Amino acid sequence: MPELVLLGDEALAMGAIDAGISAAYAYPGTPSSEIMEYLQGAAPRYGDFVAEWCSNEKTAYEAAVGVSLVGRRVLVSMKHVGLNVAADPFINSALLAIHGGLVLAVADDPGMHSSQNEQDSRFYADFARIVCLEPRNQQEAYRMTLEAFELSERFHIPVMLRLTTRIAHSRAVVQTGERRAQNPLSKSEAKAGWMLLPATARKLWAELLEMQGQFLEYAESSPYNTLEVNEAFSDFGVITAGLGWNYYMENVEELPVRPSHLHISVYPLPVQKIRRLAGRVKRIVVIEEGFSFVERTLLGILAPQLPISGREDGALPRTGELTPDNVRGILGLGAKKGVESAGADIPGRPPQLCAGCPHRDSYDALNLAVRGFEHKLVTSDIGCYTLGYLPPHQAIETCLCMGASVGMAKGAAQAGFHPAVAVIGDSTFLHSGITPLVDAVASGADMTLLILDNSTTAMTGGQRTILSSSRLEKLVLGLGVDPEHVKLIVPLKKHTEENAAIMRREMEYEGVSVIIALRDCIQTLKQKRKKEAGR
Amino acid sequence: MKYDVILAGVGGQGVLSVAAVIALGAMRDGLLVRQSEVHGMAQRGGAVQAHLRLSDCTIVSDLIGKACAEMILSMEPIESLRYLEYLKADGIVISCSDPVKNIPNYPELEDIYARIRALPSSRLVAGGQLAQTAGSARATNMVVVGAASTRLPVKEQSLLEAIEHLFSAKGEKIVEINRKAFALGRDSTA
Numbered sequence: 025m026p027e028l029v030l031l032g033d034e035a036l037a038m039g040a041i042d043a044g045i046s047a048a049y050a051y052p053g054t055p056s057s058e059i060m061e062y063l064q065g066a067a068p069r070y071g072d073f074v075a076e077w078c079s080n081e082k083t084a085y086e087a088a089v090g091v092s093l094v095g096r097r098v099l100v101s102m103k104h105v106g107l108n109v110a111a112d113p114f115i116n117s118a119l120l121a122i123h124g125g126l127v128l129a130v131a132d133d134p135g136m137h138s139s140q141n142e143q144d145s146r147f148y149a150d151f152a153r154i155v156c157l158e159p160r161n162q163q164e165a166y167r168m169t170l171e172a173f174e175l176s177e178r179f180h181i182p183v184m185l186r187l188t189t190r191i192a193h194s195r196a197v198v199q200t201g202e203r204r205a206q207n208p209l210s211k212s213e214a215k216a217g218w219m220l221l222p223a224t225a226r227k228l229w230a231e232l233l234e235m236q237g238q239f240l241e242y243a244e245s246s247p248y249n250t251l252e253v254n255e256a257f258s259d260f261g262v263i264t265a266g267l268g269w270n271y272y273m274e275n276v277e278e279l280p281v282r283p284s285h286l287h288i289s290v291y292p293l294p295v296q297k298i299r300r301l302a303g304r305v306k307r308i309v310v311i312e313e314g315f316s317f318v319e320r321t322l323l324g325i326l327a328p329q330l331p332i333s334g335r336e337d338g339a340l341p342r343t344g345e346l347t348p349d350n351v352r353g354i355l356g357l358g359a360k361k362g363v364e365s366a367g368a369d370i371p372g373r374p375p376q377l378c379a380g381c382p383h384r385d386s387y388d389a390l391n392l393a394v395r396g397f398e399h400k401l402v403t404s405d406i407g408c409y410t411l412g413y414l415p416p417h418q419a420i421e422t423c424l425c426m427g428a429s430v431g432m433a434k435g436a437a438q439a440g441f442h443p444a445v446a447v448i449g450d451s452t453f454l455h456s457g458i459t460p461l462v463d464a465v466a467s468g469a470d471m472t473l474l475i476l477d478n479s480t481t482a483m484t485g486g487q488r489t490i491l492s493s494s495r496l497e498k499l500v501l502g503l504g505v506d507p508e509h510v511k512l513i514v515p516l517k518k519h520t521e522e523n524a525a526i527m528r529r530e531m532e533y534e535g536v537s538v539i540i541a542l543r544d545c546i547q548t549l550k551q552k553r554k555k556e557a558g559r
Numbered sequence: 560m561k562y563d564v565i566l567a568g569v570g571g572q573g574v575l576s577v578a579a580v581i582a583l584g585a586m587r588d589g590l591l592v593r594q595s596e597v598h599g600m601a602q603r604g605g606a607v608q609a610h611l612r613l614s615d616c617t618i619v620s621d622l623i624g625k626a627c628a629e630m631i632l633s634m635e636p637i638e639s640l641r642y643l644e645y646l647k648a649d650g651i652v653i654s655c656s657d658p659v660k661n662i663p664n665y666p667e668l669e670d671i672y673a674r675i676r677a678l679p680s681s682r683l684v685a686g687g688q689l690a691q692t693a694g695s696a697r698a699t700n701m702v703v704v705g706a707a708s709t710r711l712p713v714k715e716q717s718l719l720e721a722i723e724h725l726f727s728a729k730g731e732k733i734v735e736i737n738r739k740a741f742a743l744g745r746d747s748t749a
Contacts, residue, residue, distance in 0.1 A: 029586070031596075054598055137597070161619075194595040194610075194621035195582065267621075274620040348624035360626040362644035365674045370641050371664045373569065375605030408603065485598070 026200050032191035033058035035162040035198045036129055039169025041066060044204035046096035047074040049084035052484035053103030054138035055192035056131035060101060079490045080455040081106035085113045092126040093218060095210035097173055101129040104145050118152040119228040121217025122180045124207050125173035131187040134314050135345035144314035149184040149291060153232055155239050156184040156291040158266045162196040179235060188313050190267055244296050248289035251297045253304060257281045261305035265318050267346060268311035274348040278357055293321060302330055309354055310334035313346050376411055382543035383409045385515035386476050387417040393527035400443055401436050405429040407449035408483045409476050420447055427456025430473060434464040437471040443531040444471045450496060451481040451489045464536050465504045472530045473538045478545035486548045493542055500538050509537035562712050563623040565642045566609040568634030569659045573700035578609045580704050583721035584713040585613045595621040604661055606638055613712060632707050634700060635659050636671045652678050653707050655686030655699060682706060682748060689743040698740035705744025
């Protein structure tokens, strides 16, 4: 079997290739981006599947459903908060008569390394009442992807693969196998199975509920959900889920006795296995990466039969990632201490905008433009430019979700606040900023939108944007913004005062104005130049 | 045998290449490897770390526990002190001596050197200078790998092959500069 050194993300992508996908869709987002990057890197070698970035996670998911409808296998990948954007097609697609295997790979970011929350996608799988698989290592990421496609076609449901940051971005050797042939083109014959009119949807929903027993049977018998019983020890039993297994196993050698242990990698929760464990122990310890999904289910609302310990009772940290160290306390193991160095604390080194980044010059001009207003509101969005909240710029005040800057400025303006300025990147604008701008134009809101167009999706590694910069201005004009108040500027140090004056004038204009600050991301530019020099 | 290394530095310094060379070299020697990386927002000029675990038996955790690392290998002096809680009592800190002063409150450099020298086991390497000698300041990270190489449980030849493999796409000249940087780093510890 061939061996490859792969990130968890890449192992999943390789699994999808070997599962015989015909297409893959995604929107970039840490820690999921490397799935599509790997597929795009590999696609030319195979030459027989599509691997594309889309405008956002919702459009990616909808394209994936279309592939499934005509019988072919498809992977759609995103980060956890991306699934909020794709939640509508995702939840509804659980009712559809999924035909070609449809697998959703979603990468959660506990600890919020590069995200605005640490939501746990297992709740989404449960919400949609579908099957979820959660690999512990890179090899499982590969194998489970193959299995997810089989399940999707066996049960006619979308299947979720849940990754978390540490497996997504950790490398190990992965053994790969044979590649399955792609499905032939064959449009689904389940006509009512793709139509969510109330009458048909009611029937499909009842069918999905009917299927739950089969999903449970699968989870109960899956070799990924392993129960090891120690008859001789009943003080406590351990349930691990996801990477909780890794950190438990890292410490288990230090325990005087090995407790009974159930590991859960396949959902819905294996009820019988949990009951078998609970029947043998006086207390249950739950170590799961992410939210307390397993623990809260066990706790319920009425008093549980056994004491249950985990994140909910504070025996594990309530927030953030698990580590080999922070699971020691709940196991009764003492803290480990490394080397110390006497002296002042080492100063933090937060991330910052690169030297030569166009956003720096845009923010200098913006700060100059708003100077003199008694009050000002600058909403913003998600990307490298969110770092403009930090010193030295401190130019922006909000970050909620993709595209929110536009709608929030519109709302504040309609509430009577002036000046209301929104700052958004080009890729974020194309993802979710267009529709709120349509709203703003429709209501004639007195706001100014500053689009920081660096011609790339910079934060996640410089993926190509869905629309080239040359077409952005036409798009804005097409939405009905007054051409007199659509301005193009070049954010360079030498233009700061001139750019500030343009911004100031547009803020003073009563109505919707849009300023596009156009200059290439310095990182993308460097790569482009390197490539050109290499040629 | 288990050998855990914390790799530290500032985003853009080539910490991931350091990890990649050592990991590739270790695999050539038949070791199992896990390499956990930092991607996304933190890469933009912030403190970055990578956990590299080498072993001849199964590795379960991608992260290294506290007091478990045999080595902290850093591209930057204050970054070498940031993760000491992960270092074993008899572990070693190896750091490039060139500071990256992209924060306003960067401490007095001599104080930082003194703190590194006061550790039970440490080495400071003039990475930038040796890399210049080798032909390019960009090869500083390979000087640092060279300086670590006498302690790592990986053969010198395997590391050199890994460098060749990793940089071969960039041309023979770049490979040669990086091999030389590695050699100068290694010699500096003699």
